[in-house]
Amino acid sequence: MQSLGPATRRDPAPSRLGYRFQRLMLTPGVRRAIRIGLPLMLLAIIVTTWFANPGNREMLQQRIETIISSIEERPEFMVNVMSVEAQDGDLTPELMQAIRVALPVNFPMSSFDMDLESYREQVEAIPAVDQAMLRIRPGGILEVAVAVRIPVAIWRQGEALLLIDSSGVVMGNLSERASRIDLPLIAGDGAHSVIAEALKIFEVAGPLAPRVRGLVRMGERRWDVVLDRGQRLMLPSRNPISSFERIVAMNQAQDLLDREVTVIDLRNENRPTIRLGENAAAEMRRINASVSGTGN
Amino acid sequence: MKQLYESQRAMRNMRKAAMQRGVVAILDVGTSKVACLVLKFDGPERFRDVDGVGSMAGQSSFRVIGAATTRSRGMRFGEVDAMKEAESAIRTALRNAQKMANVRVDHVIACLSGARPRSYGLEGVAELSGNVVTDTDIGRVLGSCEMPDIGSGREVLHAQPVNFALDHRSGMSDPRGQIGSRLSTDMHLLTVDGHVLQNLLHCIKRCDVELAGLASSAYVSGISSLVEDEQELGAACIDMGGGATSLSIFMKKHMIYADSVRMGGDHVTSDISMGLQVPLATAERIKTFYGGVVATGMDDREMIEIGGETGDWERDRRTISRAELIGIMRPRIEEILEEVRARLDAAGFEHLPGQSIVLTGGASQIPGLDGLASRILGQQVRLGRPLRVQGLPQAATGPAFAASVGLTLFAAHPQDEWWDFELPAERYPARSLRRAVRWFRDNW
Numbered sequence: 001m002q003s004l005g006p007a008t009r010r011d012p013a014p015s016r017l018g019y020r021f022q023r024l025m026l027t028p029g030v031r032r033a034i035r036i037g038l039p040l041m042l043l044a045i046i047v048t049t050w051f052a053n054p055g056n057r058e059m060l061q062q063r064i065e066t067i068i069s070s071i072e073e074r075p076e077f078m079v080n081v082m083s084v085e086a087q088d089g090d091l092t093p094e095l096m097q098a099i100r101v102a103l104p105v106n107f108p109m110s111s112f113d114m115d116l117e118s119y120r121e122q123v124e125a126i127p128a129v130d131q132a133m134l135r136i137r138p139g140g141i142l143e144v145a146v147a148v149r150i151p152v153a154i155w156r157q158g159e160a161l162l163l164i165d166s167s168g169v170v171m172g173n174l175s176e177r178a179s180r181i182d183l184p185l186i187a188g189d190g191a192h193s194v195i196a197e198a199l200k201i202f203e204v205a206g207p208l209a210p211r212v213r214g215l216v217r218m219g220e221r222r223w224d225v226v227l228d229r230g231q232r233l234m235l236p237s238r239n240p241i242s243s244f245e246r247i248v249a250m251n252q253a254q255d256l257l258d259r260e261v262t263v264i265d266l267r268n269e270n271r272p273t274i275r276l277g278e279n280a281a282a283e284m285r286r287i288n289a290s291v292s293g294t295g296n
Numbered sequence: 297m298k299q300l301y302e303s304q305r306a307m308r309n310m311r312k313a314a315m316q317r318g319v320v321a322i323l324d325v326g327t328s329k330v331a332c333l334v335l336k337f338d339g340p341e342r343f344r345d346v347d348g349v350g351s352m353a354g355q356s357s358f359r360v361i362g363a364a365t366t367r368s369r370g371m372r373f374g375e376v377d378a379m380k381e382a383e384s385a386i387r388t389a390l391r392n393a394q395k396m397a398n399v400r401v402d403h404v405i406a407c408l409s410g411a412r413p414r415s416y417g418l419e420g421v422a423e424l425s426g427n428v429v430t431d432t433d434i435g436r437v438l439g440s441c442e443m444p445d446i447g448s449g450r451e452v453l454h455a456q457p458v459n460f461a462l463d464h465r466s467g468m469s470d471p472r473g474q475i476g477s478r479l480s481t482d483m484h485l486l487t488v489d490g491h492v493l494q495n496l497l498h499c500i501k502r503c504d505v506e507l508a509g510l511a512s513s514a515y516v517s518g519i520s521s522l523v524e525d526e527q528e529l530g531a532a533c534i535d536m537g538g539g540a541t542s543l544s545i546f547m548k549k550h551m552i553y554a555d556s557v558r559m560g561g562d563h564v565t566s567d568i569s570m571g572l573q574v575p576l577a578t579a580e581r582i583k584t585f586y587g588g589v590v591a592t593g594m595d596d597r598e599m600i601e602i603g604g605e606t607g608d609w610e611r612d613r614r615t616i617s618r619a620e621l622i623g624i625m626r627p628r629i630e631e632i633l634e635e636v637r638a639r640l641d642a643a644g645f646e647h648l649p650g651q652s653i654v655l656t657g658g659a660s661q662i663p664g665l666d667g668l669a670s671r672i673l674g675q676q677v678r679l680g681r682p683l684r685v686q687g688l689p690q691a692a693t694g695p696a697f698a699a700s701v702g703l704t705l706f707a708a709h710p711q712d713e714w715w716d717f718e719l720p721a722e723r724y725p726a727r728s729l730r731r732a733v734r735w736f737r738d739n740w
Contacts, residue, residue: 012366013384014391016502022391023504026400 072110075140080108082142087133091148095128099144102126111136119144127171153195154180156187156214166199168192188217197240201225204245207252222267231257234265243269304452304715311508311710314403320508321362321393321401322703325386325496326409327371327539327562328658331692331700332389334362334397335707358708360687362397364389373558374410374513374540376495383499390503405509405707406500407516407699409540411492413453415553415643416444416485423478429462429471435717437479446487453493453512454486455714458550467548483714486512486554509707514542514554516702521656521680521695522546529650533680534636534673535698536659538562541632545643550711553643557635561659564628571624572616574602583662586618589626590664595619629662633672640673654680658696 014022024030050056071077082105084096102122105114116134123132123144131147149171151163161174163183170192174180184202191198198215201223205212208227216224222237225244235243243266251257256264260280265273276284314320315337324331335358366388370381394401420441424433438457446452460468462476471479493510500507518533530547537560545553564587569579586600595618604612645651653673655665660679670677682701684693692700 011384013388016387019387019391020504022394023400026394026398028400 072112077111078108078140079105079111079114079136079142080140082107082144083137084144084146087131087145087147091146095126095146095148098126099123099129099146103144105142108140114142127169130165151180151183152199154183154185155192156185162192164192164195166195168195184212185214186217187214188220190220191215191217198223200241201235201244204241204248206248208248208257211257227257230262232263234263234267236267236269239269301715304713307507307509308710308715310403310506311405311707314506314508317402319397319399319401320403320405320707321390321505322700322707323386323389323404323406323500324513324697324700324703325371325374325376325382325406325499326368326513326537326699327374327560328368328537329365329696330368330385330389331365331697332363332386332393333360333688333692333700333704334393334399334401335359335704336361336397336399337708358686358704360685360689360692360704361399362393362395363689363692364392364396365692366392368538372539373560374408374537374542374556375489375492376499379495379499382496383502386499387503390505402506403508404500404503404505405511405703406496406507407511407513407703407706408488408493408496409513409535409537409542409699410556410558411488412558413486413488413512413514413542413554413556414446414450415555416446416487417552418442418444418483418485419480420483421478421480424476427475427477429474429476429479431472432718433479434460434472434481437481438483438714438717441481441483441714444485446485449490450487451490451493452485453488453510454484454515454551454554456484456550456711457481457714458484458548458552469548484550484552486515486551488512509710511703511706512542512544512554513537513699513702514544514556515551516706517542517656517682517698518544518546518551518702519705520682520702521654521698524549526650526652526654529652530648531650531652531654532640532645533654533656533698534660536560536632536655536657537699538658541636541657541659543636543639545640545645545648547648553645555639555643557632557639559628559632559635560657563632564625564659564662567628568621568624572602572614572621574604578603582621583625586621587625588618588622588663589629589668591619591622591626595622625662626668629659629665629668630672633669637672650676652676652678654678656680656682656695656698658694660695 025034082100082103084091084099102125103119104122105119114136116136120132120134123129123134123146128149129146130149133145135143137143149165149169151171152166153164154174154177155162155164155170161177163171163174163180165171177185184198186192186195186198194217201215202209202212211227213226213228216226218224218234223235223240225233225235227233233244233247247256247264247266260277261274262277263275265275311320318337319334320337321332321334337358366385368382369385370376370378371385376382390401390404418441420437420439422433422437422440434457459466459482460471461480462468462471462474463478465476468474497507514533514535517535519527522531522533527546527549530545532543532545534541534543539560539562540556540558541560542554542556544551561583565576565579565583568574568583569576572579572582574582582600582602586598588595598618599615600618600621602614602616604614606612651674653669653676655669655677656679666677666679679695680698681693681695682698685701685704688701
């Protein structure tokens with residue numbers, strides 16, 4: 001029979017192993033690892049096992065896509081109409097059509113799918129467009145505001161007639177000169193890059209303007225003004241405008257250009273030179289002979 | 297000597313590391329109980345930039361966050377008797393204290409009460425190297441103390457400078473910065489039995505903690521239970537423990553003598569056990585409930601059931617009067633106190649300006665002890681309790697915890713000991729330099 005006396009008292013001392021375990025658990029690093037690291041690891045294991053299944057991954061992706069598209073396709077975000085307007089002036093129907101064709105949109109379309117930056121670049125790639133501003137207006141309208149290039153001159157390149165704007169950008173071809181008789185004509189290599197100077201020359205032509213046929217850029221450094229009746233003014237490369245003004249003034253005073261002069265050479269400012277026509281030259285010689293009697 | 301210096305310095309560094317970590321445990325391994333307190337150093341004065349003792353003797357720098365007491369096992373006379381048992385008792389105390397504190401403790405400051413402490417007074421003299429006393433001068437004068445023959449197998453536990461004299465001015469506590477030419481010091485050296493110490497250290501090491509300090513329990517109970525003027529004017533603290541009664545004499549706030557009587561409360565218990573033929577546990581219970589040292593007429597009539605478990609009705613129903621119990625206890629306590637008296641006389645206690653004697657320790661709680669003690673030790677006897685430190689549980693405020701509380705003070709603010717000063721290192725390099733110079737001169 002078991003003894004009925006008090007059972008032997010349990011040793012209150014912890015075992016060496018238990019003591020060490022307790023100390024380990026009191027170590028701050030271990031405590032933190034168990035309190036934070038263990039749940040995190042558990043979570044990570046659960047998540048990775050769930051994602052290890054391809055079906056789950058696909059399902060998640062589909063769910064995300066449906067949610068995204070359901071938000072994107074709300075009527076508040078749909079764009080139905082495009083409006084093309086010019087910022088100043090008006091648009092030709094051809095240009096409007098060109099813009100509509102250039103933009104790869106088929107309405108209705110979500111505004112999230114629209115890449116306005118690339119649309120803008122596409123619109124600005126059209127030669128006749130200087131700048132474009134695109135925005136989506138409330139009400140589902142894609143507004144394209146276009147700053148149109150305005151042709152200021154015609155540039156003859158061999159047989160081709162090109163329209164250029166004030167910054168010298170080629171806008172397009174012209175079939176015949178007669179269709180834009182209002183624009184001045186320039187020619188020569190590199191003429192378009194100094195269009196501003198050319199326009200200034202046309203501006204100061206004044207009373208001579210009806211007679212100016214066009215400007216020719218010579219050697220990419222100076223201008224020749226070509227007048228009707230085969231007359232030609234050779235302007236210097238430096239200060240061509242003041243030289244031309246001088247010619248214009250001289251013409252007003254002395255009707256120089258109404259006489260039979262083929263070329264006025266102003267390249268040396270201090271010594272303008274005139275080349276006379278054949279008859280005029282003969283007449284000149286005759287007058288000189290009669291005046292001096294030498295007969296030259 | 298050198299080795300002792302190095303090991304004690306290493307211990308001081310360990311204490312510094314423990315302070316840095318902010319948690320240190322103190323361990324009082326006694327014969328009747330093992331007490332462990334976990335201290336946290338996070339008080340407002342932890343990062344004081346001025347030196348010296350802070351307010352409340354530096355106590356406000358720490359608080360007790362864990363306390364555990366367990367019955368001691370495998371200890372006799374304050375010494376380890378059975379290693380395994382003692383180790384498991386220490387482990388239990390440490391475990392419980394850590395559990396309460398909820399921190400892991402890596403550094404322990406321990407005290408021991410037995411191991412036959414012996415005091416030596418040393419004297420050292422050194423000429424100053426300059427005009428002004430510097431730290432190295434103090435290190436030199438401490439190093440110049442002649443080491444007495446402490447006997448083989450004994451180790452130095454404390455080596456505290458208790459007095460400095462500069463030329464003819466004596467009684468300085470801190471001569472640093474003063475001007476003079478000849479510095480002398482009195483040093484108190486306390487040695488203990490090395491093997492006993494090694495056993496205790498081994499037990500502590502087996503608990504995976506590092507030792508950050510070691511103190512004599514006589515010393516630490518003195519600093520916790522003597523009030524300031526007693527420490528200043530001269531007083532003796534008698535810590536009556538379970539297996540050993542340690543006594544320390546303080547003068548000018550320094551311990552100048554310590555000794556231990558290898559008798560204590562456990563011997564009273566075993567006397568009762570033998571005299572009444574009862575088990576030790578019963579004897580302990582009877583002692584704590586009914587014990588006393590002064591019998592009155594009332595005690596003849598107060599009968600105590602002493603009980604038993606033999607099954608014999610006659611034996612299990614024995615009663616004794618309290619006077620009989622006192623008759624058993626009193627001779628043993630008188631013997632202890634007379635032994636203490638003899639040690640005090642040997643130390644020259646009667647020449648001190650103050651003669652107060654403070655009784656503390658678990659066995660000092662016997663009713664009427666102060667009356668008996670004053671008859672044997674002198675008129676100025678009082679019962680002492682350790683001072684309160686922050687966070688100390690109520691259960692650990694009794695006189696039995698005088699050594700534990702003293703250890704907390706020791707941990708927070710240890711007194712300068714010999715190994716806190718740099719040893720003079722100039723001796724060897726100077727000679728070798730001179731030799732090098734001579735070699736140079738001889739060869740060129």
